[in-house]
Amino acid sequence: MDGFLTQSLIEAGRMLLSLDPELYFIVYVSLYVSFFSTLIASLMGVPLGFAIAVSEFRGKRAVITVLNTLLALPTVVIGLLGYAFLSRRGVFGDFGLLYTPWAIVIGQVILILPWVATFTLSAVSRIDVRYRSTAMTLGAGPLQTSLAIVREARFGILAAVIAAFGRVIAEIGIAMMLGGNIKGFTRTMTTAMALEHNKGEFVLAVALGIVLLTVSLVMNIFLQLVQGRYGSAR
């Protein structure tokens, strides 16, 4: 077993170093869909989480409970619902999005939107209320005040975005059910790894596993660097 694993690792290393086009296209598709789903979810989730945190309205607790519940939404459920809406017989079937990278993006946005919103809400709620009154008394308008608060909560929000990216790059259910694992088109790192595993071919799977862990490592190093540069003395 040890020999098998070592051999797979060596072969995977060779594959990575030889710049295998199939391998790198799979990595590209994964990064592409994860980037856009995280971007879209952040553009929607950060303002949503911020708005819920700073405003008082009837049913606020219920909204927070719903968001928290959505954190546990299984990817296969999103895959099924997405399929129902995007397939030819679905409401959005005419757009022909099923089994395209954008179908994966849509599903992943649904998956991580509650994550980004909830963690933004949590980060903004922890910010000292005096930041708001300080910005206001110094002459900031409503938007400028909001931006001042977001700026103070930036590390928490950035952590939420990175966590969301980590979630989508490692998920498989949506990519498989809405993307279809089409070679050279919608095959992502996770779906390729599952396929290679089923085939009993471990070299590509191990190589992709290495890339996946490296991406995660790079994202965390980036977060640590940003926090260290601006937040270490806080």
Next chain:
Amino acid sequence: MSLYVLKDVQQIFGGHTVLDLPELSFEFGKSCALLGPNGSGKTTLLHILALLSPPARGTLYYKDMPVNWKKNFLTSLRRQIVLVDQHPIMFSTTVIKNVEYGLKVRGLEGKRRGWIAMECLERVGMHDFAYRQAHLLSGGETQRVAIARALACSPEVMLFDEPTASVDVENQAVITKIIKDVHKEKGITVIFSTHNRLEASVLAEHKIFLSEGKVTGPGGENLLPGKVIRRNGRHVCVVMDRLELEIKERHEGPCRVMIDPEKINIFPLQKKKVTTFESLVPAKVLQMTAEGENINVLLDMGWPIRTVMTRKEAALSGIISGDEVRISFKEGAARFVS
């Protein structure tokens, strides 16, 4: 001209009225101290005056116009007023960027912002700290930067919430001088809350005493707890089991009374010819401070109490700090508060 007029203003938190001001006004260009114990409503009043929180009831007039509390109208008004908190918070950036913030939101270009910010930092003696991280400053330094940050906005009104309460003596003196100079040189209206009577005397042309959210009038600091009993058909407030003061209100049970400092007589211990000497209350002079034409005397009678003497009376009595004295209360000295 009145800068602020408050009419029937009430602030209610959690069903509890924390501020109740039937009528109160602040003059333009004057300095005013808000005095009162903790929980008397000073900070709540400052937040209303800073247009940060609307009153639950009543109307606030600013420059003779009722304040429209809708968000869109407030920003332009707020840009004339700045509140410096008791514990100011700094944005997590450099000192100079904190001071520039008010100018940035007003749309001033970068070079001019930096120039004004540096000038304001120099005024508070913090220009050497301009490029340090603001959250690393000490309490006193933070308070000074907060004042510079407020000054940079060129406000017409500066509000301070206990500006020297949480800083050391050295910074207290610096901050007091800055506030005094700002008011004198720039003619900025200054309203500040404080527990420090001396600070109020040095900085303020007017004093307002608050207790339990209400203006109590002069002497508001002489608040004593007691118990009202009926004796010979009169209502008498017994304070600390030894002082009996008649009150007009028909209340019985625990209460708080305010004693008018101008209705307290002080007798030096040597004056043994005072006829009702035994009925007088012993006390010790803790502090004597000049306040305009009068001398403010802080006495310890088991409870701090203040009284006022004219300079002539003080000179004739020969009383100095540390003396044992006797005090008596004139008719109507005590007023029922709650």
